[in-house]
Amino acid sequence: MQKIAAILRLECPSFDDPTIARLEFDETVHRNAGLVVGETDTVRTILFMRAKSAAVCAVELRRQDKTSLSGPDRTSVLRSAISLGPVLIGEATVDGDAIEIAENLATILEPGDIFVSGSCRNALADNLPVDYEQLREKASAGFRLVVDDNEVLSAIRHENPVAPDWNWKITLPVFSMLILIVAGWFWFNMPDSQGPSTPNIQSENQGVTR
Numbered sequence: 001m002q003k004i005a006a007i008l009r010l011e012c013p014s015f016d017d018p019t020i021a022r023l024e025f026d027e028t029v030h031r032n033a034g035l036v037v038g039e040t041d042t043v044r045t046i047l048f049m050r051a052k053s054a055a056v057c058a059v060e061l062r063r064q065d066k067t068s069l070s071g072p073d074r075t076s077v078l079r080s081a082i083s084l085g086p087v088l089i090g091e092a093t094v095d096g097d098a099i100e101i102a103e104n105l106a107t108i109l110e111p112g113d114i115f116v117s118g119s120c121r122n123a124l125a126d127n128l129p130v131d132y133e134q135l136r137e138k139a140s141a142g143f144r145l146v147v148d149d150n151e152v153l154s155a156i157r158h159e160n161p162v163a164p165d166w167n168w169k170i171t172l173p174v175f176s177m178l179i180l181i182v183a184g185w186f187w188f189n190m191p192d193s194q195g196p197s198t199p200n201i202q203s204e205n206q207g208v209t210r
Contacts, residue, residue: 002096005087006054006120008034008046009102010061011079011109015041024064032057037094045102047087047094051116051123054082055130055145058114076112081105081142084120105142114145 029036029046032053038045048054058080065076083105087096105115116124121132121143132143 001089002086003049003089004085005089005098006048006051006082006084006123007087007098007102008048008054008058009081009083009106010044010046010058011081011106012042012065012077015039015044021064025061028057028060028064032060045094045099047089051082051084051120052127054120055114055116055124055128058082059145062112062114079106079109079111080114081109082115082120083117084123085117115142116145117142 032048033050034046034048034053034057036044037047046054046057048057062076062078062080065078081102083098083101085096085098085101087094087098101117105117109115116132124130131146133146134143
């Protein structure tokens with residue numbers, strides 16, 4: 001099955017992650033709707049249906065890589081290349097132009113770089129607060145993302161809040177109305193309660209007279 005997809009290729013000297021780092025990696029990929037389709041000790045390939053998801057995932061992973069390092073000068077060693085193009089998705093393999101383009105981009109990456117192909121840049125357009133730097137000596141190689149990680153992630157959280165502010169404004173009145181309707185129905189359909197029986201005073205008086 002052939003589709004247009006974004007491919008994120010990650011390269012690192014070693015992906016020999018401890019358990020916690022691996023869990024954080026898997027959670028980040030899953031949160032951005034990614035699927036790991038290739039993995040070695042030094043390379044990971046992830047498939048996304050949207051270029052924006054791939055770019056956000058790359059930014060998140062780079063920031064995680066920085067925070068996991070020790071020392072005052074924390075510089076990410078992760079290299080990320082993103083391409084957008086046709087891929088052929090098989091039962092256990094993913095091939096296509098997007099895979100090859102991401103591999104080619106990765107050959108010119110420096111540690112901490114995030115590179116995107118020309119088609120990926122066009123797809124991102126103004127969707128992310130980033131700038132692009134093109135290598136003049138390799139005009140067709142792609143574009144380096146000049147990006148502030150915190151600014152990008154803050155923009156994404158603003159666009160997709162975990163709990164929208166308007167949610168309770170709709171849910172609470174509707175829920176309250178349902179409660180009132182149900183309570184009213186039971187109130188009007190309950191049988192009249194019988195009060196305590198009163199003695200027949202007239203009968204008792206008649207009995208005394210007799």
